[in-house]
Amino acid sequence: MKIETTPREDHQLTMTVEIEQDQMEGAKRRSARQLAKRGKIAGFRPGKAPYNVILQNYGEQAVIEGAIDILLEEVYPKALEEAEIEPGAQGSLEEMESLEPPKFVFTIPLKPEIDLGDYRKIRMDYKFKAPGKAELDAKLEELQRMYANTAEVERPIEEGDYIKADIVGKKVGAEGDDAVVFEKNDHPIFVTEKKREGEEPFVGFAKKLIGASVGQKKSTTKTHSEDDANEDLCGAKVKYTTTINVVHGTELPALDDEFATKLGAQSMDDLLESIEKSIEDESRSEYDDEFFTALIDKIKEDATIKYPPQALERETELVIEDMSQRLSQQGMEFEAYLKMQESTLEKFTEEEARPVAEKRLERGMIFDELAQQEEIEINDGDLETEFNQTMMNLASQGYNFNDVKGGARAQKAIANNVAQQSATQLMTRLTLDRMKDIATGDFAKAEKEAAKAAKEAKKEKEAEKAKVAEEKKAEETKEAEASEEKGEEASE
Structure with a gap:
């Protein structure tokens, strides 16, 4: 088996494998036997027809295709093993370059590779700031509105009201049916200063109604952007006339323990x-x-x-x-x-x-x-x-x-x-x-402190070891002197 590999720019390998002609001939005969077993050839029991008779009945191309399938199951894994290639996914046969000699060309995806570089040198400040009172108040108001009561009121529109209005939008300067680009009756609107995506007839429309009263007509003109979602409005100047039909005000619940219990809290x-x-x-x-x-x-x-x-x-x-x-x-x-x-x-x-x-x-x-x-x-x-x-x-x-x-x-x-x-x-x-x-430098600081602590611990251990050795030496000296004194006394 001859193997040649060529790296590709897309992190794959082209592997060309050439095998002996005898292997192909053997595979062709196995392929022919498989064909003969699956079909019937007149005058022969299934699988018993001679090779040349099978070729005549099925054609050489069918036999060769079966032989290639047989060889693929044997050649591909063996070639990977011999070439010491670890594929990242299943390879594919790109072409059968030749039949004499049998030469397979495979494309093999390689395993993903990554080199992070010196990532420990990267620095980024972590500057999280906890939400303050404004965010807390906004959340409380949101919860209050979920449990608010609404009632029809006779006063000018305020933020937080729910209203119904008839709205007609006409292109400025246009006439006839083509002039009307927006028309809705009893259109429900939640009045808020905040921008809301999807608001009709355009974002920010509701806040323009603040101060209007039931029965009043209010007009506003809007020049739509060139990339408006509605093609008919792209770049168009439109006059919107709004008739207020009804205003519902909201009564927010008090922020007390009773309200808290409705939300599952104790207080x-x-x-x-x-x-x-x-x-x-x-x-x-x-x-x-x-x-x-x-x-x-x-x-x-x-x-x-x-x-x-x-x-x-x-x-x-x-x-x-x-x-x-x-x-x-x-x-x-x-x-x-x-x-x-x-x-x-x-x-x-x-x-x-x-x-x-x-x-x-x-x-x-x-x-x-x-x-x-x-x-x-x-x-x-x-x-x-x-x-x-x-x-x-x-x-x-x-x-x-x-x-x-x-x-x-x-x-x-x-x-x-x-x-x-x-x-x-x-x-x-x-x-x-x-x-x-790592990014904030805390890890490097901790490593430095740990290394310093380890160094000091080692120094203390060595000092303790030296102290023990010195004390042992002093004890041995003392014992030697005592022994010497006893010897002198005995000699006297």
Whole structure:
């Protein structure tokens, strides 16, 4: 067997394998026997027809194709072993270069490789700032509005009101039916100063109604952007006339213990404490996502990352699968989503899924390599704590193991899945903590202090050892002097 390998730029190898002609001839005869067993040849029992008769009945091409399939199962793994190649995925036969001599040309994807460079020199400040009173008040108001009472009022519109209005939008300067670009009767509107995506007829419309009263008509003119989602409005100047039909004001509940108990808290103090923790955890999570994404991207700048196209294709498939599952949980089919977006699978794959997959693949490689380089390990005690916490979280969400169908075996399978999930979560957290410590310089400082402490401990140990040796020597000297004195006394 002769083997030649040629590296490719896409992290694959071209492997050309030449075998002896006798191997091909032997494989052709085995192929012919297989063909004869599957079919009938007049005058012969299945599998007993001579080779030349089989060739006449099935043709040499069919025999050769079967021989190639037979040889592939033998030649490919043996060639990998002899060439000491560890593929990253299943290789493929690109072509049969020749039949005499038999020469196979394979394309072999290599295992992904990564060199992080000197990532321990990278520095990034961690500047998380906990939410303050403004964020707490905003969350409290949000909860109050969830439990607010609404009633029709006879006063000008205020922020937080719910109204119904007739709205007609006409292009300025246009006439006839083409002039009307927006028309809705009894259109429900929540009045707020904040911008809300998807607000009709345009973002920021509701706040322009503040101060108007029932029965009043209010006009406002809007010049839409050139890239407006509605093609009819791109660059158009539109005059919107609004007639207020009804105004409902909101009565917020008092912030007291009674309100707190409605939300599952024991008291208002407990509710405040719970909300503070919740918004801080949420805020920290958002900050951490941005921090670690930026940190990994910074590490990537000096890293060398190589992987075959098959790895990216597989990650792209996973991105599409994840998207499809999320849509399914929301009651929408992936095909319906594509249609709604006026897209196709090919377009979605190329423009959305593949870029996401590339980032996810490379960030995952960086993360895994960091964990390995830093020798991050999980101890049994931490894993048990993480497992118990995950189980408590599931229980708090109403999950009951006793309701699982399938008995003890099913419960064990679920427990194993939870254990695996807990291990992954713990490994992720430990690795992220190490990354943060490295980036902020805390790890280098801790290493320096540890080295200093070890040096001082060694120095103290050596000093103690020297002291013991000195005391032992002094004791031996004392004993020698005492022995000498006894000897002198005896001689007298």
